[in-house]
Amino acid sequence: xxxxxxxxxxASDRAALPRRLPWTLIVFLILATVPxxxxxxxxxxxxxxxxxxxxxxxxxxLLGTTGLVSFGHVAYxxxxxxxxxxxxxxxxxxxxxAFPAAGLGTAAFALISGYFCVRLIKLYFAMxxxxxxxxxxxxxxxxxxxxxxxxxxxEIPYPHLDWMSAVPGLTDLxxxxxxxxxxxxxxxxxxxxxxxxxxxxxxxVLTAIRDNPERAGFIGVNVRAYxxxxxxxxxxxxxxxxxxxGIFSRGVFADYVFWSKSxxxxxxxxxxxxxxxxxxxVGAAALVWLNQEITDYTEYWSFVLGAILLLLLFAFxxxxxxxxDTLWTRLRNTRRA
Amino acid sequence: xxxxxxxxxxFAGFRAVSNVSLTVDTRQxxxxxxxxxxxxxxxxxxxxxxxxxxxxxxxxxxRDITGxxxxxxxxxxxxRSFQRTNIFQKLTVFENxxxxxxxxxxxxRNFWARSDALYRDETEALLASIGLAGAENTIAGxxxxxxxxxLELGLALASDxxxxxxxxxxxGMSASETHETIALLERxxxxxxxxxxxxxxxxxxxxxxxxxxxxxxxxxxxxxxxPADVRNDPEVRRVYLGHGLVHTQ
Numbered sequence: 001x002x003x004x005x006x007x008x009x010x011a012s013d014r015a016a017l018p019r020r021l022p023w024t025l026i027v028f029l030i031l032a033t034v035p036x037x038x039x040x041x042x043x044x045x046x047x048x049x050x051x052x053x054x055x056x057x058x059x060x061x062l063l064g065t066t067g068l069v070s071f072g073h074v075a076y077x078x079x080x081x082x083x084x085x086x087x088x089x090x091x092x093x094x095x096x097x098a099f100p101a102a103g104l105g106t107a108a109f110a111l112i113s114g115y116f117c118v119r120l121i122k123l124y125f126a127m128x129x130x131x132x133x134x135x136x137x138x139x140x141x142x143x144x145x146x147x148x149x150x151x152x153x154x155e156i157p158y159p160h161l162d163w164m165s166a167v168p169g170l171t172d173l174x175x176x177x178x179x180x181x182x183x184x185x186x187x188x189x190x191x192x193x194x195x196x197x198x199x200x201x202x203x204x205v206l207t208a209i210r211d212n213p214e215r216a217g218f219i220g221v222n223v224r225a226y227x228x229x230x231x232x233x234x235x236x237x238x239x240x241x242x243x244x245x246g247i248f249s250r251g252v253f254a255d256y257v258f259w260s261k262s263x264x265x266x267x268x269x270x271x272x273x274x275x276x277x278x279x280x281x282v283g284a285a286a287l288v289w290l291n292q293e294i295t296d297y298t299e300y301w302s303f304v305l306g307a308i309l310l311l312l313l314f315a316f317x318x319x320x321x322x323x324x325d326t327l328w329t330r331l332r333n334t335r336r337a
Numbered sequence: 338x339x340x341x342x343x344x345x346x347x348f349a350g351f352r353a354v355s356n357v358s359l360t361v362d363t364r365q366x367x368x369x370x371x372x373x374x375x376x377x378x379x380x381x382x383x384x385x386x387x388x389x390x391x392x393x394x395x396x397x398x399x400r401d402i403t404g405x406x407x408x409x410x411x412x413x414x415x416x417r418s419f420q421r422t423n424i425f426q427k428l429t430v431f432e433n434x435x436x437x438x439x440x441x442x443x444x445x446r447n448f449w450a451r452s453d454a455l456y457r458d459e460t461e462a463l464l465a466s467i468g469l470a471g472a473e474n475t476i477a478g479x480x481x482x483x484x485x486x487x488l489e490l491g492l493a494l495a496s497d498x499x500x501x502x503x504x505x506x507x508x509g510m511s512a513s514e515t516h517e518t519i520a521l522l523e524r525x526x527x528x529x530x531x532x533x534x535x536x537x538x539x540x541x542x543x544x545x546x547x548x549x550x551x552x553x554x555x556x557x558x559x560x561x562x563x564p565a566d567v568r569n570d571p572e573v574r575r576v577y578l579g580h581g582l583v584h585t586q
Contacts, residue, residue, distance in 0.1 A: 196449060196451075197448050197449075199451055199453070200447055200448050200449055200450055200451070200452055201444040201445055201447045201450060201455060202445055202446060202447055202448045203452065204435060204436050204439055204452045204455075205439060205440060205445045207425075207428060207432070207436070208432075208433075211425040211426060211428055212423065212424070212425050212426070214423065215419075215423045215424065215425065215492070216436075217406070217408045217411070218385070218407050218408070218411055218417060218423075219411065219436060219440050219441070219492055219495065220408050220412045220437075220440045220441055220496050221408055221436075221440050221445070222406070222408045223408070233448075
């Protein structure tokens, strides 16, 4: 699992880790070689990791940056998957239009649901996000004509990637590998945009709201408006991740919108370290990998996984990246002393 | 500049603020005093939009601001500090003030610019002026109590207010810290031509800098006027008997 380990080392957000190396570029390049160096299984794992990474980073814009605990983030992932899937399968819309449409459609839905959610605080906010996600799930499960109901929407077509045959080096790749490379580029761009947003003046105001919403109001922040904006941005990117996931898994099913997936992405985010931009991707990699490894060995995988998570969270309260950051700082300080 | 008239607020039948009227002129330094539970903090919360009054009006520069949301009132030019320090504990000192500058200068809608160095000069100047020079990279929550209060003043000043409301600016401070804070407040009020309204339990502080004093008792203003008049008011003397006010002559 080369890519995973490299991803852990990239985790430099707040402080100490060495910055001279362009870690993000290195990880990107390593991930880009997976179709050539790895097996089909490796590509499958890597694709799942990068999609979950985008999903988790979008959640972390709410959780880590704005301090909003959403229990229903999967709704936006699901809406994106359905919008893209329905457009491509039912209406034959090309991916180049369906993908942005998934982002915009999800943003519109996040605007409506978020309008109500940000009116509530803390646990009530969390409950309302959960309620919205269950409504979305119920609609997806029952609206047979559009969503395929409990049968879902199987056989979502791949985008047309024949043009890649003309690119030297990509000629021999299977359609699955090509879609992986396309996803990798789209996700890298999405993450770059999210990174920029977190570091922008808008992002600074979000961190102020996270820290102390009351005081934020009193430096002149319209707290709800900013929370809603963050909600819409987070929803849109979750929608993009969902759109890719629907195509990757060759179908969109109501299961994707079930609330347990919201819990899963939250675990990824917290496990990786929600105080760090690169925490959630590391958490996504760790969880996907643990999931696969443990399933191979025992049927009680969820028990083992739970125990491992418990240990990790106690050992690294700041998540995996937080733990590495602390260790690194300590190492550097002892070396100096 | 600031004009409160006939303000009422009840909590579950308890009249916390009852028919309070109060005017503070431009550039005046005014104090609201009164025993614990007299309604001082409630009055402040009514003025700054934290609470909505049951009746009565608040005017800023002739403009009715009654019941507006805190962020709007802040933008209209009222800054405030809180009795319990209220800062962004987990952000650095720089990030605290930077957030306030970003919001005040309407840059918060910018999703794209890099914020790393934004308003660094302004922050440094402000920190120097409130006596916190060089503290930029300290996590705000790790500052000493007195420094946190200074930072809180900085947060209020970053939005360049006309009127500053300070709720117990020297609460919990040692005698020397109190003196420094008072000197700081007087200097800043003069430099920035601020109108200042504050609550305070330390009568020495009140009589030292306030040009006007309003006395609240059980939610009502029982005296209002120049310090000398308030000090000699028989009703005030009765309420404050044994509370130190009488001895500060």
